[in-house]
Amino acid sequence: MLREGSADNTMASYRSAIQYWAAWHQLRMRRALALPVAVDTVLQFIADHVEHLEGQALVHDLPAEVDAALVSAKVKRRPGPYKLATVRHRLAVLSEAHETRSLPNPCRDRAVQAVLERTRSAYAKRGVRSARKDALTREPLERLLATCDESLAGLRDRALLLFAWASGGRRRSEVVRATMENTRRVAEGYLYTLAYSKTNQEGVARADSHKPVVGRAALALDAWLAAAGITTGPLFRRVRRGGVIGEGLSAEAVRKIVQARAAQAGLEGDYAAHSLRSGFITEAGRQGLPLGETMALSNHASVASVIGYHRAGEALSSRGGRLLDGEPQAAERPRP
Known part of the structure; x- marks a missing residue:
């Protein structure tokens, strides 16, 4: 046990x-x-x-x-x-x-x-810091998506990348556990129910267990599922020679897909599956998504583990870094 x-x-x-x-x-x-x-x-x-x-x-x-x-x-x-x-x-x-x-x-x-x-x-x-995988924020993610063609592998990889990123930065273990049974179709797209995760290993029912897969992510998932003819079981599967759909992907396969697409896109840096998770959180900070909402989507249990990425995104849009970019304003004189 x-x-x-x-x-x-x-x-x-x-x-x-x-x-x-x-x-x-x-x-x-x-x-x-x-x-x-x-x-x-x-x-x-x-x-x-x-x-x-x-x-x-x-x-x-x-x-x-x-x-x-x-x-x-x-x-x-x-x-x-x-x-x-x-x-x-x-x-x-x-x-x-x-x-x-x-x-x-x-x-x-x-x-x-x-x-x-x-x-x-x-x-x-000595200036040695713990190595972190580079974050796939929106711009580099778009470059990865641009490498995905209309083949079965291309449709799968596009759906997988968007699913993992847009649903809150899913861990690769969570991506491979996504199935037709725990991913429900709704009017806006899909709701993925994350019953088990690194921060919820006892499978306790939580209000934030449902992750949205909407917009472009939902359209990409629709296209992949229709082309692959998947109606039950794992969402993301191997594509064998001749377009034969195989078994569900492993967590290691998700890492390899991200790295292969990053290489195809010509991205410089060190990217892996975790780059989707850190990229989502960094982009959320950049676009001003509140930390609480970000954590509800990402399922981080600790503020300490997520705040670094979120603040890194916020730093890029900080007004303090652009104080010299605008015209100086004359200080208002105090009234007598």
């Missing part, structure tokens, strides 16, 4: 992290991974994977032969240090593994916490 009730992406990321810990521990510590892990081992893991200054050069402590072996074992994509966010995720997974077994948790040790705190400060001083 714990596995079934967990998000697929979360389970995959946890599995990947533990596999890496096991491989690193075997190669670096020369023995199999066993819980609880020693504090010194966790500190060595941090030193192996984050960059620190040695003279004028940035280095990390992972031996080259161990690094190469990890890449060869396909538990690491490329040699070199990890991003700080990846190291923190690996530590969070190890911490959870200890907590669920009620074992002494080395990740909560004062020495580990102190090193992580100073590491974050060091990275911040």
Whole structure:
């Protein structure tokens, strides 16, 4: 039940992290991974994977032969240090593994916490920020849509991009769970009922569970469903050779569609499925949509996680940034 009730992406990321810990521990510590892990081992893991200054050069402590072996074992994509966010995720997974077994948790040790705190400060001083996917605001989104022709794949991708963006910036897992059964036709277009999401994992009925798919998004969905002959099951499906409609898309397929369309459109930057979500929120801020209404559509539970994108959009239309663009106005003299 714990596995079934967990998000697929979360389970995959946890599995990947533990596999890496096991491989690193075997190669670096020369023995199999066993819980609880020693504090010194966790500190060595941090030193192996984050960059620190040695003279004028940035280095990390992972031996080259161990690094190469990890890449060869396909538990690491490329040699070199990890991003700080990846190291923190690996530590969070190890911490959870200890907590669920009620074992002494080395990740909560004062020495580990102190090193992580100073590491974050060091990275911040170097100007290193957490990498975010570029946001697909309205202008770049239009360029993606322009690459979608009238073929079955083109109709599907246009409908998918508009559905995900215009319904509030849907997560890719939410896009692939959209079906004919939870997407109801109404006079204005469609209402997609989001019964389960990252912020509503218990499926509690909420007033904001219904997401509008209207205007261009509804027309694009109409065209795709009619051309594909879909009347039940997943909305977005594979298109096989010869125009054969296959099974529902995976979350990974959504990411690949966004990246492929971005490449076709000639967009410079790093785009993925999350770009639709961040793009919607940024554009909402740019066009002055209230934060509360934006969050109701996007299903963000925390203001802290959405405010950055929303304010980024607002900043572009700030009057304060254009104070020198207009004619200066003479100050009104105070009346005697």
